[in-house]
């Protein structure tokens with residue numbers, strides 16, 4: 443690992459890794475989902491301490507939460523004197539999930555008649571709140587008033603989803619999906635060092651139709667590009683995600699432009715160019731398209747003789763512009779050694795495509811590239827390279843944004 447990659451690891455550690463989370467669990471049927479939330483947070487390197495209200499113990503046992511967190515579970519205001527001061531003092535962030543109308547009312551009004559409400563009153567950091575209740579309670583003027591006040595006081599809301607509620611009714615009130623709560627927590631602990639940046643991200647594959655049922659595409663899933671869009675949003679940037687077909691849910695708070703073909707992606711990129719300060723081309727844009735698309739399903743013989751034409755190279759087009767945003771491209775290549783000289787090809791692309799950074803992405807390994815949750819990359823910049831260890835795609839996204847942040851700061855200075 444190079445020195446600079448070590449530096450990146452450390453910056454990544456400023457996010458969820460090593461964060462100390464104080465999780466409040468209150469009396470909603472969704473309380474059992476706290477187990478999954480704790481596991482998800484711990485998987486990402488956070489430590490979690492749990493404070494339960496009495497009502498929550500009807501829905502999940504303290505022992506289950508103790509086993510999930512690996513820590514003692516708290517609940518009694520007078521059990522351990524001063525725990526309502528010491529627990530919040532030792533935490534970087536407080537999360538209330540699920541949050542009932544009752545805890546919102548207490549927190550909004552500064553009540554402190556149980557351990558969790560007292561912790562909320564003495565806590566000095568960011569609070570993330572994920573409500574869960576019947577839709578009538580959720581929409582009630584009193585609850586909405588309390589929620590508004592909590593948000594004014596700086597709390598981050600993870601809005602509940604619409605769906606079938608425990609009472610059998612349909613409506614807004616289901617606790618948000620665990621993934622959304624984790625994303626909100628990551629956002630709350632993240633530095634907002636990309637505030638003021640307008641970042642365009644492309645992601646996923648493109649599709650070029652041969653006829654109405656067949657197309658040419660590739661194995662890209664969009665995981666890397668979506669991770670970049672989410673991370674840039676967390677760090678305060680205004681983000682537009684232009685995505686080819688992908689099964690991933692578009693990140694909250696991000697402008698989302700779905701496209702199919704390379705031409706559509708190019709048009710969307712050029713359409714959003716004005717005002718953009720950074721473009722990250724993480725999409726695996728197909729290089730070839732059929733010269734013409736069959737109007738009906740073609741005969742097999744006709745398919746075997748289709749003629750292909752080159753698609754526009756969006757990155758090169760942007761790279762050739764005189765005044766252009768900071769440009770980052772990805773090069774999906776086979777790694778070095780017996781199987782290819784991908785790194786050399788990627789470095790050539792940095793020059794030929796006129797990019798500021800090319801991220802060499804090793805697609806010869808099972809744990810890297812298309813579809814994997816981890817990635818092995820080397821960041822190539824003019825005159826230097828940064829060989830990163832195998833990391834999660836979220837961590838790679840943070841490392842890429844770290845370089846972007848540094849280059850943008852330099853550009854502003856000169």
Ligand code: C5P
Nearest residue numbers: 723725727753754755756757771772773
């Ligand atoms: O040449 P190659 O496809 O390996 O280049 C990869 C980089 O160029 C990626 O950032 C990709 O998004 C971009 N690209 C493009 N238009 C194409 C092909 C690739 O912008 N037609």
